[in-house]
Amino acid sequence: MIDVKEYKAIIAERKRIAVETDDNWDYGIEMCWNKLIDMLTKDINETIDFLENVCSPDEINWTSEIFEDIVQKTNSKEFVAALHRIYEKMPEDVKQSIAVDIKYADLSLD
Template identity: 50%
Template structure:
């Protein structure tokens, strides 16, 4: 269930971003809210999604909401899942030319992908009360 819902929201998020060239568009904020709500609702299912069903492109877009998800869930388990998921992305299985998003195809090479997501994970981890 998470996979289908997230896939639809990410497609909408990409469509809005590609059409408006504005990552602060109101429609994008609504997409963020939807996937934050879904991924904050059940940590076990969300962890499973990230480790087994999330595509590289979905993972990139979802990372922009990691801080809010971590703040909502206070889950170190999710942080660990995100780190494991990122470690599974290698330069060999990163197929930039296959992404749906024009922005990702043109601007997000493998080093940028890793840097960006790693930064989002680190920020998210800082939101967890220890």
């Protein structure tokens, strides 16, 4: 089961890094990404449910940075299909932000 509290803490840390370092702390960003990738690739069906039903648009936006990594690790067509469903439910500003990440996730499928 995805630990929502831990997920939110990682997203909060990623936001803090963006604000305080203007995204100029590669090690910190990579640490956040690695934690999220580990968390979200343990059970892809659970992850799909989590992203579709629990995450806010802002959290989806931050998580989109690792969509491609999740696909590369899981090779899940179901995950990519879920990303397209999630995209349709997002506000316009988030759609614009995550569109490229979804495109790269699509291209990552073998």
